[in-house]
Amino acid sequence: MNLKVSILIPCYNTDRWIAQAIESALRQTYPHKEVIVVDDGSTDSSLEIIKGFSDKIRWETGPNRGGNVARNRLLELSTGEWLQYLDADDYLLPDKLDKQIQFLRHHPNVDVIYSPHITEELSEDGIRHTPPALSDLPPPHDLWLLAIQWRLPQTGGLLFRKQALVDINGWREDLKHCQDYDLYVRLLRANKRFAYFNQAGAVYRWWCSGTVTRRKIAEIYRDRLSIQDAIEAHLSASGQLTPIRKDALNQARFEYARRIYSWDKQWAAQVASAVKQKDPHFEPSNQIAPGFYRQLYKTIGFSGAEYVAEVKRKVWK
Numbered sequence: 001m002n003l004k005v006s007i008l009i010p011c012y013n014t015d016r017w018i019a020q021a022i023e024s025a026l027r028q029t030y031p032h033k034e035v036i037v038v039d040d041g042s043t044d045s046s047l048e049i050i051k052g053f054s055d056k057i058r059w060e061t062g063p064n065r066g067g068n069v070a071r072n073r074l075l076e077l078s079t080g081e082w083l084q085y086l087d088a089d090d091y092l093l094p095d096k097l098d099k100q101i102q103f104l105r106h107h108p109n110v111d112v113i114y115s116p117h118i119t120e121e122l123s124e125d126g127i128r129h130t131p132p133a134l135s136d137l138p139p140p141h142d143l144w145l146l147a148i149q150w151r152l153p154q155t156g157g158l159l160f161r162k163q164a165l166v167d168i169n170g171w172r173e174d175l176k177h178c179q180d181y182d183l184y185v186r187l188l189r190a191n192k193r194f195a196y197f198n199q200a201g202a203v204y205r206w207w208c209s210g211t212v213t214r215r216k217i218a219e220i221y222r223d224r225l226s227i228q229d230a231i232e233a234h235l236s237a238s239g240q241l242t243p244i245r246k247d248a249l250n251q252a253r254f255e256y257a258r259r260i261y262s263w264d265k266q267w268a269a270q271v272a273s274a275v276k277q278k279d280p281h282f283e284p285s286n287q288i289a290p291g292f293y294r295q296l297y298k299t300i301g302f303s304g305a306e307y308v309a310e311v312k313r314k315v316w317k
């Protein structure tokens with residue numbers, strides 16, 4: 001039986017990249033596929049480019065309502081049993097679907113196949129490709145731990161059984177940031193079955209379209225902390241909050257506190273204090289703080305250690 005895959009591309013003002021994304025979908029060597037694009041009210045030339053693909057794809061446009069609204073509309077329009085989401089500024093390698101479907105034939109009961117992605121960084125110095133995410137972590141994987149550590153692949157690296165997304169009501173339309181991790185966590189909470197295929201087939205393009213505002217950064221970290229709280233609540237209620245997972249949650253929160261400190265010292269102190277309340281014996285790991293900082297933290301606490309670290313950075317500039 002031939003499994004049909006729907007390649008789903010949400011688009012908003014990405015005329016620089018959208019043609020490559022669609023072409024990479026059409027060039028998939030796996031034959032049983034459809035390509036659907038939803039334009040989320042673009043004001044650049046994205047829609048004209050999309051229309052240029054004529055009947056090779058299905059497309060739809062409407063007012064700008066947000067990425068997750070577009071993703072849910074794509075879910076509604078899809079007719080495949082399996083779904084490949086592809087952001088409009090990313091692209092797929094030609095055999096991505098072919099290899100994952102071959103893997104699926106040997107693992108027919110899974111709901112999500114997750115594979116590494118390649119990051120393509122664009123800078124003034126040119127293009128740089130980083131090694132595939134997860135390539136340094138042999139299976140079996142603790143998926144909850146990977147979610148806590150923010151180490152799961154970018155959305156393009158996954159292949160979803162459509163019914164699995166239908167079962168959890170798709171993407172959360174009220175969430176502005178971290179939509180992929182929210183989706184992964186809800187799939188895990190629903191006991192959907194994940195399987196790891198170790199070959200990268202998706203390229204995640206890392207670029208900056210302009211200055212990121214402090215307000216947006218704050219929104220991102222609030223959403224991240226909210227997702228960590230949801231993970232902890234579920235693991236605690238289900239008896240799965242192991243010491244390793246609990247420490248990972250606190251390490252993640254402490255790392256966020258360190259990042260937040262540079263622009264909101266009061267909020268950062270609150271996050272760090274909450275970590276200490278959860279674990280009075282907490283110590284930051286050497287992955288998120290150097291040795292001199294960890295010693296300062298032991299003696300003068302979070303705010304004191306951050307103050308000294310900030311002064312040290314200014315002196316060494």
